[in-house]
Amino acid sequence: xxxxxxxxQTKELNAFINxxxxxxxxxxxxxxxxxxxxxxxxxxxxxxxxxxxxFCTKNIHTTCASxxxxxxxxxxxxxxxxxxxxxGACLVGKSxxxxxxxxxxxxxxxxGPTRNPWCYSEDWRIxxxxxxxxxxxxxxxxxxxxxxxxxxxxxRNPAALCGVVGLKPTYGLVSRYGLIPLVNSMDVPGILTRNxxxxxxxxxxxxxxxxxxxxxxxxxxxxIKIIDDIDxxxxxxxxxxxxxxxxxxxxxxxxWRSVADLLENEKCQxxxxxxxxxxxxxxxxxxxxxxxxxxxxxxxxxxxxGLRASEDYSTEELxxxxxxxGFNNVVRSRIFAGNYFLLSRNYDKYFLKALKLRxxxxxxxxxxxxxxxxxxxxxxxxxxxxxxLYKDFTSKHNRDQCAFQDYCTQPxxxxxxxxxxVPIRLSKNNLPLSIQLMGPTLSEELMLNVAKKIE
Ligand code: GLN
Numbered sequence: 001x002x003x004x005x006x007x008x009q010t011k012e013l014n015a016f017i018n019x020x021x022x023x024x025x026x027x028x029x030x031x032x033x034x035x036x037x038x039x040x041x042x043x044x045x046x047x048x049x050x051x052x053x054x055f056c057t058k059n060i061h062t063t064c065a066s067x068x069x070x071x072x073x074x075x076x077x078x079x080x081x082x083x084x085x086x087x088g089a090c091l092v093g094k095s096x097x098x099x100x101x102x103x104x105x106x107x108x109x110x111x112g113p114t115r116n117p118w119c120y121s122e123d124w125r126i127x128x129x130x131x132x133x134x135x136x137x138x139x140x141x142x143x144x145x146x147x148x149x150x151x152x153x154x155x156r157n158p159a160a161l162c163g164v165v166g167l168k169p170t171y172g173l174v175s176r177y178g179l180i181p182l183v184n185s186m187d188v189p190g191i192l193t194r195n196x197x198x199x200x201x202x203x204x205x206x207x208x209x210x211x212x213x214x215x216x217x218x219x220x221x222x223x224i225k226i227i228d229d230i231d232x233x234x235x236x237x238x239x240x241x242x243x244x245x246x247x248x249x250x251x252x253x254x255x256w257r258s259v260a261d262l263l264e265n266e267k268c269q270x271x272x273x274x275x276x277x278x279x280x281x282x283x284x285x286x287x288x289x290x291x292x293x294x295x296x297x298x299x300x301x302x303x304x305x306g307l308r309a310s311e312d313y314s315t316e317e318l319x320x321x322x323x324x325x326g327f328n329n330v331v332r333s334r335i336f337a338g339n340y341f342l343l344s345r346n347y348d349k350y351f352l353k354a355l356k357l358r359x360x361x362x363x364x365x366x367x368x369x370x371x372x373x374x375x376x377x378x379x380x381x382x383x384x385x386x387x388x389l390y391k392d393f394t395s396k397h398n399r400d401q402c403a404f405q406d407y408c409t410q411p412x413x414x415x416x417x418x419x420x421x422v423p424i425r426l427s428k429n430n431l432p433l434s435i436q437l438m439g440p441t442l443s444e445e446l447m448l449n450v451a452k453k454i455e
Pocket of ligand 1: 152182
């Protein structure tokens with residue numbers, strides 16, 4: 001009840017697309033009955049959650065913040081959602097996002113932008129994105145945990161800008177079944193909470209193989225634990241020099257340095273490492289992203305799913321008018337660009353080349369984690385700055401630079417490795433500043449234990 005009250009009180013931040021008041025209340029009553037009357041409990045009884053509106057929820061609208069799916073009501077649940085609900089959690093609401101999760105600000109939603117709760121003034125700041133709704137819901141206490149998705153940073157970026165913890169798990173550790181795809185080879189469900197302990201509880205409920213998603217890792221998932229007497233002197237932390245880039249604010253650099261010092265004081269070995277292909281990463285990410293988007297969005301043809309435009313003179317005209325009414329400029333331009341890269345005359349030059357470079361980016365990580373003088377984890381910033389003002393973020397110049405927002409986050413998606421954003425302290429403007437840890441495939445336990453030391 002308190003969470004729903006908070007969600008209502010903070011309505012002007014626009015974190016939720018829809019609040020499931022009645023359903024959540026019934027759920028709460030049900031779990032109370034189970035605990036007190038039947039004396040049986042489930043691990044998430046009474047735990048409130050917000051789910052990004054690109055996860056299918058049976059009989060509850062799932063819009064992707066797009067005109068295309070404005071009236072879409074799925075007939076099935078995403079695995080992440082069914083596992084959480086099956087463990088006793090109750091849904092406070094579906095949270096806001098950039099249309100089809102394309103963006104880093106939660107500014108491009110048909111329901112309007114989501115505001116950052118750390119700044120209530122008229123000159124307001126963005127929440128980050130594209131899982132900004134879930135991040136704000138957690139930051140304002142409207143729920144205990146938020147579920148986001150992370151293709152290039154969409155869970156870690158808003159977590160960093162809103163001062164909460166945001167995990168992008170290893171690709172395949174958490175099922176994508178029912179997550180409306182953006183880039184199938186990079187998408188993962190993400191988790192946002194206020195602290196590491198909460199995050200572990202949620203991850204332990206949602207992780208593990210799923211017969212409905214053939215890309216999940218088949219190995220049984222061993223629940224993650226906090227190791228109280230962890231020997232920090234055995235842990236090697238790498239600082240990749242290429243992550244220092246133009247446009248990174250002094251505040252962010254300061255936090256990066258101070259967390260490296262903190263880990264050194266905790267007796268970790270901290271050293272500089274190199275990930276030489278980082279500089280091409282943004283371009284490679286953009287090409288691969290747009291190619292997969294072009295292929296994924298082909299399903300929205302006005303016939304099978306979602307919107308159907310009225311002027312259906314011919315099939316081609318129906319496709320065209322449906323997509324121009326249904327999608328915003330960002331989605332449409334990615335479809336165009338992706339189809340261009342995939343034309344047979346461009347395929348080798350762009351798509352194939354990007355795939356090869358993606359392999360080199362992943363190899364860079366393999367070398368630092370498994371090669372000579374290997375390290376256990378990498379420490380980098382999550383974002384280049386504190387939360388930008390909405391008016392600056394949406395200016396023409398920044399729109400052109402948009403892909404750069406993901407500079408520190410998207411390489412982990414291309415390599416499929418886990419990464420977490422941890423809030424550290426406030427900037428001079430009283431806005432959250434965070435750092436990111438990355439680790440080799442399935443290193444979540446170590447990563448979360450080290451994250452706990454610095455949170
Ligand atoms: N900003 C990136 C993009 O627009 C990341 C999106 C995401 O992780 N869903 O593609």
